[in-house]
Amino acid sequence: MTPDGSGEAGRRRSRRRRILLAGLALVGVPVAVGIGLHFLRTAADPAQVALTIPTLGSSVWPSGGRLFASNLLLAALATGMALVLAFPVGVYLGRRGRAVLVALAVSPLVIPPHLSAYIWRFTLEDAARGLGAGAVWASPQRSFAAAAWTLAAMYWPVVALPVAVAIRFCGRRVREELATLAPPRAVFWRAVAPGLLPALLGGAGIFFLLALSNYGVPLMWNVPSQVLAAFAQLEIWRDQPARAIPTSLPLILTAAALCGAGLLWLARRPYGFALTAGPRRDAGPARWSAALTVAVLTATVAVPLTSLATYPGVFRPTRAYWQPGREAFLCGIVFAGLGATGAVVLGAGLARATRRAPRVVRGLIEVIGLFSLFVPAILICLLLAAGRAGPAWVAAVYDSPAVFAVAYGLRFFYIPWRVTRSAQRLEGRAYHETERMLGLGPCRRALLALGGALGPAVACAWLIVFALALGELEIATFLAPAGWQPLSTFLDNQMHYARQAGAMQWVLIVVAAELAVVCLAGIAGRLQWRTLRATT
Amino acid sequence: MANVACDNLMKRYGDVPALTDVSCRADDRGVLLILGPSGAGKTTLLRLVAGLDRPDAGTIRIGGAVVTGSGRHVPPHLRGVAFVFQRPTLWPHLRAVDNVMLALVGRRLRRRERRRRAAAALDRLGMTRRARAFPGSLSGGELQRVSLARALVTDPGVLLLDEPFASLDVELRADLVRHLAALKADRGVTMLWVSHRYEEALALADGLVLLREGRVVESGPVQDLMARPTTVFGARFLTDANLLEAVVGPDGRAETVLGAVPCPDHRPGDAVVVAVSPDAFLVDGEGDLHATIEHAEFRGRSFACTARLGGATLRIHLKDRLAAGDEVSLRLITPPVPVREE
Numbered sequence: 001m002t003p004d005g006s007g008e009a010g011r012r013r014s015r016r017r018r019i020l021l022a023g024l025a026l027v028g029v030p031v032a033v034g035i036g037l038h039f040l041r042t043a044a045d046p047a048q049v050a051l052t053i054p055t056l057g058s059s060v061w062p063s064g065g066r067l068f069a070s071n072l073l074l075a076a077l078a079t080g081m082a083l084v085l086a087f088p089v090g091v092y093l094g095r096r097g098r099a100v101l102v103a104l105a106v107s108p109l110v111i112p113p114h115l116s117a118y119i120w121r122f123t124l125e126d127a128a129r130g131l132g133a134g135a136v137w138a139s140p141q142r143s144f145a146a147a148a149w150t151l152a153a154m155y156w157p158v159v160a161l162p163v164a165v166a167i168r169f170c171g172r173r174v175r176e177e178l179a180t181l182a183p184p185r186a187v188f189w190r191a192v193a194p195g196l197l198p199a200l201l202g203g204a205g206i207f208f209l210l211a212l213s214n215y216g217v218p219l220m221w222n223v224p225s226q227v228l229a230a231f232a233q234l235e236i237w238r239d240q241p242a243r244a245i246p247t248s249l250p251l252i253l254t255a256a257a258l259c260g261a262g263l264l265w266l267a268r269r270p271y272g273f274a275l276t277a278g279p280r281r282d283a284g285p286a287r288w289s290a291a292l293t294v295a296v297l298t299a300t301v302a303v304p305l306t307s308l309a310t311y312p313g314v315f316r317p318t319r320a321y322w323q324p325g326r327e328a329f330l331c332g333i334v335f336a337g338l339g340a341t342g343a344v345v346l347g348a349g350l351a352r353a354t355r356r357a358p359r360v361v362r363g364l365i366e367v368i369g370l371f372s373l374f375v376p377a378i379l380i381c382l383l384l385a386a387g388r389a390g391p392a393w394v395a396a397v398y399d400s401p402a403v404f405a406v407a408y409g410l411r412f413f414y415i416p417w418r419v420t421r422s423a424q425r426l427e428g429r430a431y432h433e434t435e436r437m438l439g440l441g442p443c444r445r446a447l448l449a450l451g452g453a454l455g456p457a458v459a460c461a462w463l464i465v466f467a468l469a470l471g472e473l474e475i476a477t478f479l480a481p482a483g484w485q486p487l488s489t490f491l492d493n494q495m496h497y498a499r500q501a502g503a504m505q506w507v508l509i510v511v512a513a514e515l516a517v518v519c520l521a522g523i524a525g526r527l528q529w530r531t532l533r534a535t536t
Numbered sequence: 537m538a539n540v541a542c543d544n545l546m547k548r549y550g551d552v553p554a555l556t557d558v559s560c561r562a563d564d565r566g567v568l569l570i571l572g573p574s575g576a577g578k579t580t581l582l583r584l585v586a587g588l589d590r591p592d593a594g595t596i597r598i599g600g601a602v603v604t605g606s607g608r609h610v611p612p613h614l615r616g617v618a619f620v621f622q623r624p625t626l627w628p629h630l631r632a633v634d635n636v637m638l639a640l641v642g643r644r645l646r647r648r649e650r651r652r653r654a655a656a657a658l659d660r661l662g663m664t665r666r667a668r669a670f671p672g673s674l675s676g677g678e679l680q681r682v683s684l685a686r687a688l689v690t691d692p693g694v695l696l697l698d699e700p701f702a703s704l705d706v707e708l709r710a711d712l713v714r715h716l717a718a719l720k721a722d723r724g725v726t727m728l729w730v731s732h733r734y735e736e737a738l739a740l741a742d743g744l745v746l747l748r749e750g751r752v753v754e755s756g757p758v759q760d761l762m763a764r765p766t767t768v769f770g771a772r773f774l775t776d777a778n779l780l781e782a783v784v785g786p787d788g789r790a791e792t793v794l795g796a797v798p799c800p801d802h803r804p805g806d807a808v809v810v811a812v813s814p815d816a817f818l819v820d821g822e823g824d825l826h827a828t829i830e831h832a833e834f835r836g837r838s839f840a841c842t843a844r845l846g847g848a849t850l851r852i853h854l855k856d857r858l859a860a861g862d863e864v865s866l867r868l869i870t871p872p873v874p875v876r877e878e
Contacts, residue, residue, distance in 0.1 A: 430621045430623055430625045431625050431627075433588050433619070433621070433625075434619070434621070434625040436588060436611075436612045436613065437586065437588070437612045437613060437617075437618065437619045438613060438638055438639050438641070438642075438686075439611070439612070439613025439614070439642045440638070440641065440642075441642075444641065448627055448638075451627070451629045451630075452627040452628055452629045452630070455629065
């Protein structure tokens with residue numbers, strides 16, 4: 001080892017690279033296999049051979065790449081808007097934010113994206129009508145801007161919250177030390193703001209990924225998108241899902257590259273430079289960010305929710321839509337429940353099983369988990385849709401509700417994994433050793449962990465995944481077994497056929513249900529905090 | 537019989553040696569106090585005895601039977617030992633009595649019998665009224681008493697205490713030491729006790745092992761070692777002794793500012809270090825040591841002074857109220873002893 005420790009740092013870097021490469025390989029190999037299968041299947045069919053090679057380009061780049069370019073442009077525009085909205089709110093939440101404000105700031109994330117898109121659609125249409133603009137959204141440029149705004153209004157908290165956390169954990173001490181040397185404004189822009197860069201760019205990266213792979217918003221605003229094309233391919237080639245791979249390839253590879261670049265960048269610039277400062281609120285003035293925070297919360301939370309609550313007839317259930325809606329709602333609950341259970345079993349189980357595993361194993365799971373959370377849902381749909389094309393007994397499993405335990409398990413396992421890992425870290429080694437001293441068996445150990453230190457954390461993770469799965473559209477639509485229609489799909493169909501009156505009451509119910517579930521998750525999180533405080 | 541014997545234990549964590557050739561004995565029903573600065577290997581030694589870690593070499597016997605070594609490693613719960621950690625490890629969702637009952641789950645006892653035994657263990661530690669309380673509502677002392685009850689409910693032959701009272705205040709520590717003294721008297725448990733604040737443990741301890749950087753520096757009966765440490769490190773660590781350098785004369789005695797000190801283990805002409813405890817002095821008008829106080833500060837029960845005595849500066853603890861510049865006559869009540877570099 002070199003005296004300055006650079007040898008150790010170098011080893012750490014190369015280990016991170018290895019983890020990252022292995023993670024990307026784990027995701028890349030199934031995709032490559034899928035493409036290989038695509039060629040094999042078409043090669044076996046002489047009628048298709050002539051079509052394969054010449055049409056591959058148009059499969060990857062439908063409309064000559066214009067769809068993907070539109071997709072990228074939409075995500076970039078929305079990211080720019082989100083940064084403008086999120087930065088002042090993040091600064092205010094970090095410096096002065098109270099629990100109520102944080103809850104309000106999280107609320108746009110609670111509403112399922114496609115429902116948020118519906119709400120924004122009729123909100124903006126109402127506004128346009130009010131201004132006498134009529135069918136203003138028929139213009140593609142305006143549709144594009146509206147779609148970007150919808151994405152920004154939905155996902156800005158993913159940028160604001162990391163900024164708030166970073167400023168709360170690392171800004172105060174630096175600010176206090178520099179307060180004697182320069183005026184507050186100079187201290188903020190020259191010392192604090194550069195320190196927030198990892199959080200800001202990390203949040204912006206996540207936002208970009210979410211915007212890039214979003215399905216509901218381009219669908220609602222008729223914006224050309226590679227995501228829509230990829231799902232359309234999957235719908236067309238239900239029996240041969242491998243054929244849908246080329247169209248989704250640019251999305252998957254872009255997401256993989258962004259995930260990898262982001263992780264490497266964050267690994268080089270350790271997040272949080274002075275954790276010892278502790279989470280405390282500032283006493284200093286924050287008028288400009290307070291005013292902007294109120295404005296952003298009003299524009300992105302109060303306006304759409306008011307618009308939803310005042311929609312004509314939303315509180316008068318329409319008989320024609322009530323019964324099918326109720327069935328779809330129950331179906332959505334079943335899928336979400338199965339999915340949350342699958343994710344918790346996979347995520348919490350992995351966290352428990354790898355408690356003593358080498359860091360490289362845990363790092364690998366971390367990379368895969370993050371990737372599967374942010375990768376376009378088309379990848380999971382493709383992987384699992386392939387099962388339907390397999391032997392009859394495999395197809396029977398993949399064509400049943402059980403597939404959602406796997407699909408949402410893969411999609412969201414990172415959440416219970418991370419929550420359980422955090423809780424375990426605080427639980428400490430002494431408990432593990434006490435279990436050994438008392439000679440407790442594995443079942444009793446697991447029960448003790450679930451009932452004790454980890455119980456509320458696992459419950460919290462289950463509820464969060466349940467809320468996410470309940471509002472999820474893509475996987476629910478494309479993997480639902482025959483005869484099952486979850487609420488997301490039901491609502492999508494209602495909106496597609498312009499039956500807004502019937503759909504809006506269910507949108508209201510789903511939003512209320514999501515808020516209730518997230519509140520329960522908050523209570524479980526609070527309970528976890530109290531539990532840990534009792535043990536540490 | 538639950539005596540503990542460790543022979544030639546070696547343990548490394550990566551490149552760092554934690555224990556090097558450590559041997560020690562705890563007699564049946566005895567209390568062995570394990571002392572040393574941070575990183576000396578005290579907790580590692582305790583973990584090896586508990587079976588939580590395996591040594592790289594060496595043997596551990598409990599009650600004469602090999603539990604570690606010679607290819608054997610008895611699991612922790614089958615060794616007849618109980619461990620009390622520095623921080624109580626009680627499961628927050630279980631009541632105090634249920635936490636104690638956990639220790640009996642593998643004993644094939646009826647639930648009623650387990651509950652009865654757990655209640656009895658809590659009763660012995662004065663926790664009957666708090667038996668149905670959850671850990672979150674217990675104080676630090678109560679939590680540690682429940683931990684102790686859980687450790688003792690299985691009637692272990694050996695109790696391993698890893699600084700169990702480090703985070704408690706003086707009164708609670710004294711209270712728990714009284715409980716341990718009662719346990720020692722009633723049930724004759726062998727104890728290995730790691731402690732930083734060893735004053736309270738001295739009341740119970742029979743033997744003492746002093747570790748430094750993973751090696752045994754001193755070991756032996758506790759009262760002997762406290763009175764006559766044999767090494768420079770032991771003298772400093774155990775009694776905060778003054779160390780005086782001298783040369784052994786032809787009569788086998790080293791001449792110091794405190795007078796001639798017999799050095800039977802040294803040859804004439806050898807350089808020797810002589811240790812004298814700060815508590816070894818008494819102000820006495822007829823004392824033959826005349827010192828000038830350079831600095832004095834009140835420490836609650838005595839004055840900690842720095843005194844100039846025949847060209848040497850000594851730390852001494854005196855009951856008398858003194859100030860800088862005072863001239864005093866001192867008498868030695870404990871003779872200085874020669875100590876060796878370890």
